[in-house]
Structures are given as structure tokens and as C-alpha cells.
Amino acid sequence: xxxxxxxxxxxxxxxxxxxxxxxxxxxLGTKALIVTGTHSxxxxxxxxxxxxxxxxxxxxxxxxxxxxSNPTIACAYEGASEAVSNGCDFVLAIGGGSPMDAGKxxxxxxxxxxxxxxxxxxxxxxxxxxxxxxxxxxxxxxxxVTQYAILTNDAAESKTSVATPLLFPRFxxxxxxxxxxxxxxxxxxTVVDALSHxxxxxxxxxxxxxxxxxxxxSIALIASCIAAPGLSDLDDEARRKLxxxxxxxxxxxxxxxxxAVHALGYSLTYYKNIDHGRANGLLLARFLAFxxxxxxxxxxEILARMRLKTVDDFARxxxxxxxKREKLSAAEIExxxxxxxxxxxxxxxxxxxxxxxxxxxxxGSLG
Amino acid sequence: xxxxxxxxxxxxxxxxxxxxxxxxxxxLGTKALIVTGTHSxxxxxxxxxxxxxxxxxxxxxxxxxxxxSNPTIACAYEGASEAVSNGCDFVLAIGGGSPMDAGKxxxxxxxxxxxxxxxxxxxxxxxxxxxxxxxxxxxxxxxxVTQYAILTNDAAESKTSVATPLLFPRFxxxxxxxxxxxxxxxxxxTVVDALSHxxxxxxxxxxxxxxxxxxxxSIALIASCIAAPGLSDLDDEARRKLxxxxxxxxxxxxxxxxxAVHALGYSLTYYKNIDHGRANGLLLARFLAFxxxxxxxxxxEILARMRLKTVDDFARxxxxxxxKREKLSAAEIExxxxxxxxxxxxxxxxxxxxxxxxxxxxxGSLG
Numbered sequence: 001x002x003x004x005x006x007x008x009x010x011x012x013x014x015x016x017x018x019x020x021x022x023x024x025x026x027x028l029g030t031k032a033l034i035v036t037g038t039h040s041x042x043x044x045x046x047x048x049x050x051x052x053x054x055x056x057x058x059x060x061x062x063x064x065x066x067x068x069s070n071p072t073i074a075c076a077y078e079g080a081s082e083a084v085s086n087g088c089d090f091v092l093a094i095g096g097g098s099p100m101d102a103g104k105x106x107x108x109x110x111x112x113x114x115x116x117x118x119x120x121x122x123x124x125x126x127x128x129x130x131x132x133x134x135x136x137x138x139x140x141x142x143x144x145v146t147q148y149a150i151l152t153n154d155a156a157e158s159k160t161s162v163a164t165p166l167l168f169p170r171f172x173x174x175x176x177x178x179x180x181x182x183x184x185x186x187x188x189x190t191v192v193d194a195l196s197h198x199x200x201x202x203x204x205x206x207x208x209x210x211x212x213x214x215x216x217x218s219i220a221l222i223a224s225c226i227a228a229p230g231l232s233d234l235d236d237e238a239r240r241k242l243x244x245x246x247x248x249x250x251x252x253x254x255x256x257x258x259x260a261v262h263a264l265g266y267s268l269t270y271y272k273n274i275d276h277g278r279a280n281g282l283l284l285a286r287f288l289a290f291x292x293x294x295x296x297x298x299x300x301e302i303l304a305r306m307r308l309k310t311v312d313d314f315a316r317x318x319x320x321x322x323x324k325r326e327k328l329s330a331a332e333i334e335x336x337x338x339x340x341x342x343x344x345x346x347x348x349x350x351x352x353x354x355x356x357x358x359x360x361x362x363x364g365s366l367g
Numbered sequence: 368x369x370x371x372x373x374x375x376x377x378x379x380x381x382x383x384x385x386x387x388x389x390x391x392x393x394x395l396g397t398k399a400l401i402v403t404g405t406h407s408x409x410x411x412x413x414x415x416x417x418x419x420x421x422x423x424x425x426x427x428x429x430x431x432x433x434x435x436s437n438p439t440i441a442c443a444y445e446g447a448s449e450a451v452s453n454g455c456d457f458v459l460a461i462g463g464g465s466p467m468d469a470g471k472x473x474x475x476x477x478x479x480x481x482x483x484x485x486x487x488x489x490x491x492x493x494x495x496x497x498x499x500x501x502x503x504x505x506x507x508x509x510x511x512v513t514q515y516a517i518l519t520n521d522a523a524e525s526k527t528s529v530a531t532p533l534l535f536p537r538f539x540x541x542x543x544x545x546x547x548x549x550x551x552x553x554x555x556x557t558v559v560d561a562l563s564h565x566x567x568x569x570x571x572x573x574x575x576x577x578x579x580x581x582x583x584x585s586i587a588l589i590a591s592c593i594a595a596p597g598l599s600d601l602d603d604e605a606r607r608k609l610x611x612x613x614x615x616x617x618x619x620x621x622x623x624x625x626x627a628v629h630a631l632g633y634s635l636t637y638y639k640n641i642d643h644g645r646a647n648g649l650l651l652a653r654f655l656a657f658x659x660x661x662x663x664x665x666x667x668e669i670l671a672r673m674r675l676k677t678v679d680d681f682a683r684x685x686x687x688x689x690x691k692r693e694k695l696s697a698a699e700i701e702x703x704x705x706x707x708x709x710x711x712x713x714x715x716x717x718x719x720x721x722x723x724x725x726x727x728x729x730x731g732s733l734g
Contacts, residue, residue, distance in 0.1 A: 002381030004388075007374070013575070014369030021371075208380070209611045210618075213584030217576055244576045251577075 003208030013174040022053025029089030035103030080109035097141030104149035129166040139242035140190025142250015144172035176239035193277030194246035201252035218248035263343035267336035285315035370575030380541040389420025396456030402470035447476035464508030471516040496533040506609035507557025509617015511539035543606035560644030561613035568619035585615035630710035634703035652682035
């Protein structure tokens with residue numbers, strides 16, 4: 001049981017938590033840069049609630065609402081420039097993984113006295129960041145409780161993580177009411193992302209009793225929602241469960257990192273524009289089958305939390321959610337496996353896959 | 368699922384973790400006050416390891432080694448005075464719950480610009496504390512990951528908690544090797560304390576999916592150690608499990624608080640000098656039986672984690688550990704129930720006990 005654990009974000013969970021606990025934001029500064037996407041935060045009420053909380057606190061704010069899916073480095077710099085030119089001293093990031101990750105990167109870049117060149121954004125060492133509060137509006141990423149900001153990295157033709165403990169949000173506000181208008185495809189893709197985090201966390205060499213406890217609960221909560229009725233008619237109770245599950249899974253990967261599933265999935269997103277969560281979901285069952293050959297008991301623990309008996313059951317459940325699968329050519333499979341086997345999170349797997357194993361996972365998933 | 372969660376301590380767990388990760392202490396200051404008891408930290412090697420880690424870092428230190436069981440307010444002030452007069456800017460607390468709680472109180476008192484009068488120690492509002500690192504050498508209290516410092520409060524004839532987020536240690540170093548020389552009675556009393564924290568956390572109105580996940584894992588780890596062979600011949604693996612379990616249980620009560628068991632137990636310790644962990648253990652089964660009348664499913668979840676079927680099984684398991692029980696007079700039972708029913712943590716119980724219920728718990732446990 002050699003392990004480390006760290007997750008310093010204070011979580012407020014529950015309907016209207018921004019109204020109830022928004023006073024906490026006073027600790028973060030005098031003027032917020034609200035970082036969000038173009039539409040959903042306006043539609044689901046989260047932006048209004050945030051603005052109201054800031055008004056109650058007497059805090060000023062600007063809005064940077066240009067975050068796209070799979071945010072670019074340029075987007076992070078643009079947001080940081082907005083923060084600096086408007087004198088914002090903290091960031092309020094609202095949305096799914098993209099706005100939250102972009103908001104965290106903005107908070108980091110805006111706080112540097114000496115500008116970090118874009119080419120060094122992933123390798124620089126950082127000593128400060130603006131404080132961040134995060135309001136997730138999907139149940140997927142867990143970014144509200146991690147030290148990661150994942151950006152599209154064109155130089156590496158992938159998605160890459162800026163990772164520093166400075167990026168843990170100071171506060172996370174979990175209000176599942178913001179998820180009421182989510183489309184079924186977004187719901188599925190994000191839930192599958194959260195499931196992947198929890199499962200990968202249990203397949204990481206850095207797993208511990210602490211992370212396993214959180215991962216097991218996350219998996220059980222997700223399983224209780226994706227069983228019989230499917231994800232098409234969620235009620236508020238299910239939304240709350242899924243949002244809690246995604247935060248739990250974020251706490252997991254904050255401590256375990258991700259594994260080969262994410263390493264492979266980034267190519268599916270970068271080259272084929274497959275949604276990040278869906279990309280993980282497409283690969284998860286085959287990766288579990290690969291691990292099971294060596295670590296049968298570990299996989300059995302995961303399946304038990306899902307209330308499933310076999311990896312085939314797991315695959316069928318995900319198939320039902322994901323629908324028709326994209327196809328890759330043999331050349332694409334070769335290329336993505338070649339890239340992934342060099343990724344840092346390959347060393348993180350409890351059974352370290354070789355390139356041929358990754359080819360097999362891709363072939364079985366999308367061949 | 369309305370809940371809050373916060374536990375910002377960074378945990379390093381594993382044999383020789385102080386040697387491996389002691390460099391982290393450099394972040395805390397230039398001169399440590401090591402706060403510990405008179406004997407055990409010297410005997411079990413933890414003090415030596417701490418001193419070595421400080422030496423490697425080039426950090427100076429003083430030792431305050433006068434912490435007694437159930438530390439007094441005077442002890443906290445004496446330690447704080449040592450810290451101030453020696454120019455210590457952080458605290459390294461080593462030992463069981465008493466030295467850790469005293470160390471945290473020392474860190475708080477030593478940082479106040481305007482001295483806090485002893486009569487106000489539990490009610491004052493605090494804005495700063497010296498940073499603390501904690502090295503638990505028993506698997507009971509969980510103080511290494513809580514915001515509480517519990518001191519003997521003669522004015523209230525009880526033990527009372529100083530509670531502020533400032534008291535969360537910055538670092539916790541969990542090395543189960545320090546537990547090798549523990550007597551069986553200390554082992555039992557501390558394990559029962561940790562079990563009580565995890566169980567009480569699940570019986571708190573502030574329980575959440577996050578705290579339940581941690582509590583369930585803690586209970587399962589403890590159950591795996593206190594089954595068949597008893598606690599008389601623990602191996603290193605069992606010690607590691609128990610230390611992890613007690614830290615998990617600390618993370619739980621940091622977020623849920625404790626319940627009637629602790630409220631009653633403080634009287635057993637204050638008036639009858641019964642060890643704190645033992646006091647909780649003596650009361651736990653009867654309290655569980657009280658809750659079960661109203662919340663059968665909740666208690667069933669706890670029992671399932673213990674791999675037990677009934678509260679009677681639970682009572683028998685604890686009886687085997689605790690041996691012959693102390694006896695209370697009818698007047699004592701009346702007095703302790705009267706005190707406890709007014710305690711803040713009574714409102715924390717998922718089923719709020721009346722005074723008569725507390726009398727019944729005491730009568731059944733120690734009558």
C-alpha cells in the first residue's frame with residue numbers, strides 16, 4: 001500500500017449550491033473571468049446563477065465565452081489575455097470538460113509574470129496560477145477536481161495535459177439541474193468518459209485503497225443509472241448520481257492518472273474527430289479484456305461494482321449505449337498504436353501493453 | 368445528494384515514506400517544533416526518521432515531547448510557547464491522536480498575533496495557523512487528515528474540539544512500520560476508534576456518496592484484520608491495512624463529524640479514564656441497535672461491509688476485542704446521557720436520540 005493521495009478542492013454539491021454557497025467565491029478575488037462555451041451555460045442557467053452569486057458578493061466580472069470542444073492552445077492564450085487586460089484576479093469556469101480545462105489553462109497563463117511561449121505550455125514549470133472555481137454542467141470530465149487542463153496539441157497531433165497542483169480548483173459547485181437539457185448523445189459520451197476514468201483508475205499502477213474506494217462508488221453509481229431504462233429518460237435523481245460519479249472519478253484520476261485507453265483515445269479525437277468520452281468508451285471493453293488475461297481478479301472487482309459477470313456483458317452494455325462504431329483502416333490502427341505506446345500513461349497500466357496489444361485493442365474496437 | 372467535501376491534506380503512504388518524501392517538509396518553513404509524547408516516537412523510530420528528514424532538508428528543529436494522553440489546554444499553550452520562543456515556523460506532530468491533536472493546537476496558538484485566552488480556545492475565530500505535518504504511529508484517530516484538535520476541557524468536564532480548516536495538516540506521512548511495537552491493548556483501542564469513526568460517518572446526516580465510499584472501504588479493511596486471528600498477531604500487511612483504514616475514517620469524519628457515540632464516549636474518558644477508542648467501542652454496538660430500529664437498511668450496509676449479518680454478530684465481534692466491560696452506576700448513566708443529549712454531535716445522527724435513548728445505550732453497554 002505505497003501510495004499518495006491529494007485532492008484539495010472544496011466540493012459543494014446540491015441543487016442551488018451556487019446560490020447557497022456562492023459567498024465562498026469572495027475568497028478568490030475581486031474580479032472574475034467567467035470562462036465558458038458559446039451556448040450551453042447560457043441555456044442551462046449556470047451562467048445566470050454564477051453572475052448572481054458574484055453580484056451578491058459585490059464582485060465584478062468579464063465573460064470569455066469562446067471555448068470550443070477540445071480547446072486549443074490559442075484559446076487558452078486568448079482567454080488569458082482577456083483576464084490580464086480586464087484585471088481579472090480569478091477564474092470561474094463553467095461547462096463541460098472543454099470550458100473547465102480551458103479555464104484552468106487561462107488561470108495558469110494569466111498569472112505568469114514572464115509569458116510562457118505557446119511551444120512550452122506543456123513543459124514549463126509553473127509557480128503560480130489565478131484561483132479557479134469550477135461549475136461542471138455535464139457528468140463526464142471530473143475536471144472540477146483535477147490538476148489537469150487538457151488542450152489540443154497540434155505539434156504532437158494529440159491532446160496533451162498541462163498538469164500542476166496549482167490547477168486544482170479551489171471550489172467545485174455541483175448542481176445537476178444544469179444537466180436537464182443535455183442531449184442523449186452528450187449524456188452518453190460524458191457518462192462513458194466518467195466510467196472510463198473510474199475503471200482506468202482501478203487499472204492504474206498508482207491505484208490505492210483510497211482511489212479504489214472512490215472508483216468503486218463511482219462505477220456503482222454509474223451502473224445504477226445505465227442499467228435497464230438506458231440513458232434516454234434520466235430523472236433528477238439519476239442526474240445527481242451521475243454528476244457525483246463523475247466527480248468521484250475525477251478524484252480518482254487526479255491520483256491514479258489515466259491509462260492506455262486515454263492514450264489511444266486521443267488519436268481517435270485528434271484524427272477522426274470522435275468525441276473524447278465516446279473514444280474512451282469505444283476502447284474500454286477491449287482494454288478490459290486485455291487486462292483480464294493477466295489480472296483476472298482485478299477485472300472481476302470492476303465487474304462486480306457494475307453488477308456484471310463477464311467482460312462480454314460489459315461490452316454489450318457499452319455497445320447498447322454507443323451504437324454503431326466508427327471504423328479505422330489498418331494503417332490508422334498501426335499509426336495510433338505506434339503513437340500511444342510511447343505515451344506516458346502507458347507506463348501507468350497494471351499490465352503494460354506492447355504495441356501489438358494496442359493494435360489488438362484498436363482492431364477489436366474499431367477494426 | 369446535497370453534500371460538501373473537503374480534505375486538502377497531501378498523503379504519503381508506505382514504508383520509509385518520511386525518507387522518500389521528506390523533502391516536501393521544505394515547503395513548510397525553516398524550523399520545526401516536533402510535538403510528540405514522552406516515549407513511543409523515540410522507541411518506534413519515527414522521531415529518528417523525522418529528524419533525519421529535517422537534517423537532509425537543512426531545517427532546524429526543537430522537540431516538545433510532553434504531550435500526555437487526552438492532552439490538556441495547558442499542554443497546548445506550553446507547546447505554543449516553545450514554538451514561539453524558539454522561532455519555530457512549522458509543526459511536525461508525531462504519535463497517536465494525543466500528540467497529533469496537541470501539535471495541531473500548538474500550531475494554531477503559536478500563530479496568533481494577539482494571544483487567545485485559554486477560556487476562549489474553543490470559541491475563538493482563527494485566521495492563521497503554523498503549517499503542520501503529521502506522522503501517525505497508531506491506526507486510530509485519523510487526526511492526520513482532519514481539521515480537529517481535541518483537548519480535555521475541564522470547564523465543560525469533557526473533551527472538546529477546536530475545529531478550523533486551518534488545522535488540516537499540509538502533509539500526512541503514513542508508515543505502518545512505526546506500529547510494530549504497539550501493545551495489544553493500544554492496537555485494539557485504536558482500531559476500535561477508527562471503526563467507530565467510519566461507522567459513525569455512515570450514521571451522520573452529513574454522509575454523502577464520497578464519505579460513504581471512504582467509510583465503506585475503511586470498514587472493510589478493518590473487518591479483514593479483526594476477523595479470525597484476532598488482533599494479537601498482526602503482520603505488516605495488516606498494520607498497513609489498519610493504518611490506511613484509520614486515515615480513510617479520518618477523511619470521513621472530517622466531512623461528516625461524529626455522532627452520539629463520541630458525545631457519550633467523552634464522559635467515559637473524562638470521568639472514568641476509559642481510553643477514548645475503547646469508550647467508543649463499548650458504545651458502538653448498542654448505538655447501532657438503536658439506529659437499526661429506524662434505519663434498518665443503513666445498518667445493513669454497514670454490516671455488509673463487515674461481512675456480518677446482524678448487530679448481535681457485530682456486538683460479539685467487539686466483545687471479543689474489548690473483553691470485560693467497565694460498569695456505570697445509574698446516577699452516572701443519567702449524568703452522562705444528560706450531558707450528551709446537549710452535545711452538538713447529537714444533531715448529527717441520522718436518527719436523533721432523545722435522552723432516554725442515550726440512557727438505554729449506556730445501560731446496555733455499561734449498565
